[in-house]
Amino acid sequence: MDLRxxxxxxxxxxxxxxxxxxxxxxxTSLLPTAALLGSVRELSPDQRxxxxxxxxxxxxxxLRAWVADGLRARxxxxxxxxxxxTSGAQQALSLLVFVLGLNxxxxxxxxxxxxxxxxxxxxxxxxxxxxGCARVRYVVPGVSNPTGLGMAGAxxxxxxxxxxxxxxxxxxxxxxxxxxxTERPLFLDAPERVFHxxxxxxxxxxxxxxxxxVAPPSFRAELLDAKRDADLQAPSLTQAxxxxxxxxxxxxxxxxxxxxxxxxxxxxLMHSVRRRLPEFSCVEPEGGFSLFLQCRERRLDEMKLLxxxxxxxxxxxxxxxxxxxxxxxxxxLRLSPCNVPEELIDEAVRRLSRAVAVCRNAQ
Amino acid sequence: MDLRxxxxxxxxxxxxxxxxxxxxxxxTSLLPTAALLGSVRELSPDQRxxxxxxxxxxxxxxLRAWVADGLRARxxxxxxxxxxxTSGAQQALSLLVFVLGLNxxxxxxxxxxxxxxxxxxxxxxxxxxxxGCARVRYVVPGVSNPTGLGMAGAxxxxxxxxxxxxxxxxxxxxxxxxxxxTERPLFLDAPERVFHxxxxxxxxxxxxxxxxxVAPPSFRAELLDAKRDADLQAPSLTQAxxxxxxxxxxxxxxxxxxxxxxxxxxxxLMHSVRRRLPEFSCVEPEGGFSLFLQCRERRLDEMKLLxxxxxxxxxxxxxxxxxxxxxxxxxxLRLSPCNVPEELIDEAVRRLSRAVAVCRNAQ
Numbered sequence: 140m141d142l143r144x145x146x147x148x149x150x151x152x153x154x155x156x157x158x159x160x161x162x163x164x165x166x167t168s169l170l171p172t173a174a175l176l177g178s179v180r181e182l183s184p185d186q187r188x189x190x191x192x193x194x195x196x197x198x199x200x201x202l203r204a205w206v207a208d209g210l211r212a213r214x215x216x217x218x219x220x221x222x223x224x225t226s227g228a229q230q231a232l233s234l235l236v237f238v239l240g241l242n243x244x245x246x247x248x249x250x251x252x253x254x255x256x257x258x259x260x261x262x263x264x265x266x267x268x269x270x271g272c273a274r275v276r277y278v279v280p281g282v283s284n285p286t287g288l289g290m291a292g293a294x295x296x297x298x299x300x301x302x303x304x305x306x307x308x309x310x311x312x313x314x315x316x317x318x319x320x321t322e323r324p325l326f327l328d329a330p331e332r333v334f335h336x337x338x339x340x341x342x343x344x345x346x347x348x349x350x351x352x353v354a355p356p357s358f359r360a361e362l363l364d365a366k367r368d369a370d371l372q373a374p375s376l377t378q379a380x381x382x383x384x385x386x387x388x389x390x391x392x393x394x395x396x397x398x399x400x401x402x403x404x405x406x407x408l409m410h411s412v413r414r415r416l417p418e419f420s421c422v423e424p425e426g427g428f429s430l431f432l433q434c435r436e437r438r439l440d441e442m443k444l445l446x447x448x449x450x451x452x453x454x455x456x457x458x459x460x461x462x463x464x465x466x467x468x469x470x471x472l473r474l475s476p477c478n479v480p481e482e483l484i485d486e487a488v489r490r491l492s493r494a495v496a497v498c499r500n501a502q
Numbered sequence: 503m504d505l506r507x508x509x510x511x512x513x514x515x516x517x518x519x520x521x522x523x524x525x526x527x528x529x530t531s532l533l534p535t536a537a538l539l540g541s542v543r544e545l546s547p548d549q550r551x552x553x554x555x556x557x558x559x560x561x562x563x564x565l566r567a568w569v570a571d572g573l574r575a576r577x578x579x580x581x582x583x584x585x586x587x588t589s590g591a592q593q594a595l596s597l598l599v600f601v602l603g604l605n606x607x608x609x610x611x612x613x614x615x616x617x618x619x620x621x622x623x624x625x626x627x628x629x630x631x632x633x634g635c636a637r638v639r640y641v642v643p644g645v646s647n648p649t650g651l652g653m654a655g656a657x658x659x660x661x662x663x664x665x666x667x668x669x670x671x672x673x674x675x676x677x678x679x680x681x682x683x684t685e686r687p688l689f690l691d692a693p694e695r696v697f698h699x700x701x702x703x704x705x706x707x708x709x710x711x712x713x714x715x716v717a718p719p720s721f722r723a724e725l726l727d728a729k730r731d732a733d734l735q736a737p738s739l740t741q742a743x744x745x746x747x748x749x750x751x752x753x754x755x756x757x758x759x760x761x762x763x764x765x766x767x768x769x770x771l772m773h774s775v776r777r778r779l780p781e782f783s784c785v786e787p788e789g790g791f792s793l794f795l796q797c798r799e800r801r802l803d804e805m806k807l808l809x810x811x812x813x814x815x816x817x818x819x820x821x822x823x824x825x826x827x828x829x830x831x832x833x834x835l836r837l838s839p840c841n842v843p844e845e846l847i848d849e850a851v852r853r854l855s856r857a858v859a860v861c862r863n864a865q
Contacts, residue, residue: 346742374740
């Protein structure tokens, strides 16, 4: 991560008065914290002992079964044994960098995409491209990050037909489409070349670090070894708690509730943005909990704007974090309305608009 | 991991009647499970929310401070900001493989050492050697795995003087020396080339996946990036629970209790081994919870013995798992008495002796 961005965001996180629009954090109030407390109490002594001991590298069978059930409901023919539990979706990506030998290879990504993937690929000397042949095509189907847009039918066919040896489909936000539709997982259409990645980080708790991967069968043994090499296993405790919570939670209702809260917050954020930041354009997201703005004026500098915003008591994620190629892209901002009390979203945007004015006047 | 070993050990783990001597699992009854339950309840609403959200990649400040305190008590001049929390000690090793560029490099290890490190180095095409020049010397000071032996003064000087660019000191078991002595951490004597690795997995709970690394300052920024690339962060939840437990637990007493239980179990195991397995020699461990046996008869085959043992209702870790070079090493066994009720340790060894007899008769 760009050190200057990190420094400013840490600075913002430390000030209690800051109304931050940065970060891809789910809404804390959505998370069933009471259920977590209950879950710990409800573990039987045996389950508790198991939750605190070493487990197998592939993860909890019950959790793998839950993941497989979810995929079967979307048409996939998978069972628990096809699923590898990872320490979040990020680890799934990092295992794939190793297993697919991406060092020095061409990796094709969307022009705007998940920063954790971009940094990972860059640190392993992958050559990031946005079109053409590649060892891997990385996509975020369902709900993209940072734009919140889904993948239209034509785009889906384009991605499946991409001249890449493999596809990584990172479904981090896919269950948070506001219309509740979850697309057919890409691996159903190309099971021998699609690696399907999922996570509980956006729908349940990031702090659990529970993600998963369903890999083409010929890669599974090597992935399991890579997982063991990386950290032996995902934490037994967080897996056990996730299993317990998922067994009692009405998942469909939980997602419906999450979507309705996110769509309402995003609407509020867009309303403020349109009123207070007329120099920025944005496309209405189809899901998730962030909004990507692009400045119509080319000269506004993202980093100067972030500095001014931090001084004025707000923050955002600068567009360069999400760009495969930042040259000449102008000024972009990802805003998330989850870290700020709903009634203060407008105030956060007002501070941002003042920061824009400060930067303009300084030009 | 050798697929045959894995298959047999999974088989043993699935049979309820098996008295397994395999696995490096701490004694479940030692773990303060009740304290865990209490800890979850005692988290304030803010702490709870934090425990379920994303955190910074370096880990919980309170946990880093606890690690630093422990090292300062051993003479190190470190503070919380010098510590990076990892997802167990294994992850610390895997981050170092990347940061130190060990692919294709010579890595010097003890002839018998931790299998997770050996597999990791091998999968990254490191060339394992047991002497001579190397990019890295990997050591397990304090209490070695699998022999349970400490590092005598002369050996310590030898290790520090090894012709290696860097040293990795993996202190997984170091606090479990039966005499309660914890040596001066190696990085005090060579702060610019020693990477210090620790974990709660052997002293508290493996299922938390909490470990740490203290790296030479010039590597810290790159290590932090590597940690973020690997899995963003160690789980917020398990870190928060660890902090809470460590704040209330009498750590010194907890370790004393652990050591006294382990030394008693190891004594019982050794007693049975000497009586029932006279063809094996073993060196009395100075700490930890395993015993390494070496067969005086060269012809006994480890894998055949493991197969026979599994059939006869016990299990062990074959020596080849721990060997940098398995050629001509004969038959070795690591036994751990933690998975078996204390009064059944002798029965487990009796089954093992029957397995030895079966193998001998088949020769």
